[in-house]
Amino acid sequence: MEKFELYILGCGSALPTTRHFPTSQVVNVRDKLFMIDCGEGAQLQFRKARLKFSRLNHIFLSHLHGDHCFGLFGLISTLNLLGRTADLHIHSPRGLEDAFRSTLEFFNHQMTYKVFFHEFDTREPLLIYDDRSLTVTTIPLQHRMPCCGFMFAEKPSPNHIIRDMVDFYQVPVYELNRIKNGADFITPEGEVIPNTRLTRPADPPRRYAYCSDTIYLPELVEQLRGVDLLFHEATFTDDALSRAKETFHTTASQAATLARNADVKRLLIGHFSARYEDENVLYTEASDIFPNTVLAKEMLCLQV
Amino acid sequence: MEKFELYILGCGSALPTTRHFPTSQVVNVRDKLFMIDCGEGAQLQFRKARLKFSRLNHIFLSHLHGDHCFGLFGLISTLNLLGRTADLHIHSPRGLEDAFRSTLEFFNHQMTYKVFFHEFDTREPLLIYDDRSLTVTTIPLQHRMPCCGFMFAEKPSPNHIIRDMVDFYQVPVYELNRIKNGADFITPEGEVIPNTRLTRPADPPRRYAYCSDTIYLPELVEQLRGVDLLFHEATFTDDALSRAKETFHTTASQAATLARNADVKRLLIGHFSARYEDENVLYTEASDIFPNTVLAKEMLCLQV
Numbered sequence: 001m002e003k004f005e006l007y008i009l010g011c012g013s014a015l016p017t018t019r020h021f022p023t024s025q026v027v028n029v030r031d032k033l034f035m036i037d038c039g040e041g042a043q044l045q046f047r048k049a050r051l052k053f054s055r056l057n058h059i060f061l062s063h064l065h066g067d068h069c070f071g072l073f074g075l076i077s078t079l080n081l082l083g084r085t086a087d088l089h090i091h092s093p094r095g096l097e098d099a100f101r102s103t104l105e106f107f108n109h110q111m112t113y114k115v116f117f118h119e120f121d122t123r124e125p126l127l128i129y130d131d132r133s134l135t136v137t138t139i140p141l142q143h144r145m146p147c148c149g150f151m152f153a154e155k156p157s158p159n160h161i162i163r164d165m166v167d168f169y170q171v172p173v174y175e176l177n178r179i180k181n182g183a184d185f186i187t188p189e190g191e192v193i194p195n196t197r198l199t200r201p202a203d204p205p206r207r208y209a210y211c212s213d214t215i216y217l218p219e220l221v222e223q224l225r226g227v228d229l230l231f232h233e234a235t236f237t238d239d240a241l242s243r244a245k246e247t248f249h250t251t252a253s254q255a256a257t258l259a260r261n262a263d264v265k266r267l268l269i270g271h272f273s274a275r276y277e278d279e280n281v282l283y284t285e286a287s288d289i290f291p292n293t294v295l296a297k298e299m300l301c302l303q304v
Numbered sequence: 305m306e307k308f309e310l311y312i313l314g315c316g317s318a319l320p321t322t323r324h325f326p327t328s329q330v331v332n333v334r335d336k337l338f339m340i341d342c343g344e345g346a347q348l349q350f351r352k353a354r355l356k357f358s359r360l361n362h363i364f365l366s367h368l369h370g371d372h373c374f375g376l377f378g379l380i381s382t383l384n385l386l387g388r389t390a391d392l393h394i395h396s397p398r399g400l401e402d403a404f405r406s407t408l409e410f411f412n413h414q415m416t417y418k419v420f421f422h423e424f425d426t427r428e429p430l431l432i433y434d435d436r437s438l439t440v441t442t443i444p445l446q447h448r449m450p451c452c453g454f455m456f457a458e459k460p461s462p463n464h465i466i467r468d469m470v471d472f473y474q475v476p477v478y479e480l481n482r483i484k485n486g487a488d489f490i491t492p493e494g495e496v497i498p499n500t501r502l503t504r505p506a507d508p509p510r511r512y513a514y515c516s517d518t519i520y521l522p523e524l525v526e527q528l529r530g531v532d533l534l535f536h537e538a539t540f541t542d543d544a545l546s547r548a549k550e551t552f553h554t555t556a557s558q559a560a561t562l563a564r565n566a567d568v569k570r571l572l573i574g575h576f577s578a579r580y581e582d583e584n585v586l587y588t589e590a591s592d593i594f595p596n597t598v599l600a601k602e603m604l605c606l607q608v
Contacts, residue, residue, distance in 0.1 A: 040344055048322045099407055
């Protein structure tokens with residue numbers, strides 16, 4: 001199975017605690033690294049996770065609150081100190097470049113590489129990244145400012161060739177790509193060998209959905225249905241429901257309800273309010289509704 | 305003895321490692337907190353050290369490299385989230401306000417408190433802070449941009465009254481302040497009671513000198529002579545002397561030589577290059593020249 005992993009670099013919320021870093025995650029898809037949000041200290045945690053800066057080319061920001069993007073200053077400067085030459089792409093809601101450009105220029109007179117800002121509207125799902133094996137689509141959320149999540153979806157892989165059968169039917173090499181993609185093989189004698197005899201189906205494509213700061217949105221069920229792993233913020237417990245609504249956040253039981261209704265395979269909760277010294281109250285509340293729940297913590301690595 | 309402590313929040317240099325945060329320190333003088341430099345993650349470390357944001361009113365920046373000031377964004381935003389009302393004063397070489405203002409405004413639409421930028425020239429020692437018990441004076445340094453250190457000097461305390469003697473001579477209360485400040489007491493009969501019989505001398509005033517990023521400057525001996533505690537950067541060992549010169553940094557043995565020549569009481573070294581997995585090589589090099597050397601590390605707390 002191809003690599004598709006999630007690293008948690010930080011899962012706290014805006015107020016600093018002794019337990020957490022602010023939000024940042026890294027998705028590793030076949031050794032390409034994608035950063036999601038970049039709270040203060042993200043570069044330190046990135047190093048601690050023994051990840052390689054050279055494999056990081058794309059950063060996705062859910063929204064422009066400081067606890068989701070203040071780590072960019074240090075990260076961009078470090079890549080410059082390291083003499084990076086590859087382009088760096090930062091995908092975010094509108095406004096980031098205006099907010100950052102002058103400070104970045106002050107601290108990096110001579111850049112060894114280019115930073116490209118890609119800004120998008122958060123109101124509709126948009127395809128914002130597409131390569132041979134992966135797409136990233138935004139998930140519209142509702143927070144105190146424009147905000148979205150991200151769906152990381154593997155593309156379907158071609159079928160696996162069954163070597164013994166291909167040898168048996170003496171399939172020429174130039175036919176292999178067509179067969180991987182589902183074609184039958186016709187022998188020189190005109191016999192049709194069905195594709196199912198020549199290949200095993202590839203693993204089904206996997207999806208990771210990241211839902212950043214948002215008020216509870218039951219309608220997300222549609223876009224999240226059946227994902228392999230769902231990260232959803234769970235800032236509060238249900239007894240702070242009114243506080244959650246006021247601040248446009250979600251409770252642990254709401255996140256779990258969404259996971260259950262969307263029939264996701266696994267739920268990861270994070271973005272914990274500083275008020276919870278013991279986050280097991282959040283875990284208990286969520287797992288009562290959706291048993292396959294995991295509590296985020298720094299340096300956690302999950303296979304999607 | 306009144307409180308005069310130093311907390312190390314970060315003692316790494318610009319490139320992130322798994323061992324250190326970038327530079328930040330806190331000086332606690334009689335429960336007033338003064339931050340020196342504010343590298344990324346300073347607010348997290350500040351909380352970890354169980355220090356109180358409400359006691360922090362002044363931040364001193366040695367120079368405007370990112371690893372000494374990128375923590376300001378998060379710290380200033382957090383104080384705003386906490387609803388701070390007291391003014392915050394940031395003292396730095398010229399340029400900080402221009403570099404930070406637009407980004408700060410973007411991320412903090414409504415500030416609950418005011419930030420005052422106090423910018424100074426780094427070429428001459430300047431008195432930049434003065435209260436009842438403390439002065440802070442800049443220490444001119446030479447780095448790749450304008451840079452200075454800071455001398456934190458206690459003011460002399462008045463003598464301690466010897467309660468038994470004051471009672472014995474029936475000294476009236478309104479005379480006590482004069483006596484604390486060194487005056488003799490004259491009894492109603494005209495007898496002169498010398499001050500030394502009525503008081504014990506206060507502890508001598510203490511000094512902490514912080515020398516941030518700089519090329520080795522032997523002439524600092526004059527300003528640093530006899531300080532109780534000297535922090536000096538020691539980015540490299542002597543075998544990287546040419547690299548130290550090129551990058552305007554100091555080696556461990558140069559820092560120790562300065563400490564010895566200035567006859568300081570204790571030397572604390574930090575700002576370690578990411579290249580040293582084992583920092584004992586820096587300690588050994590320094591302590592061979594100046595035995596009373598301490599290696600900085602995060603969460604270290606020293607009495608000045």
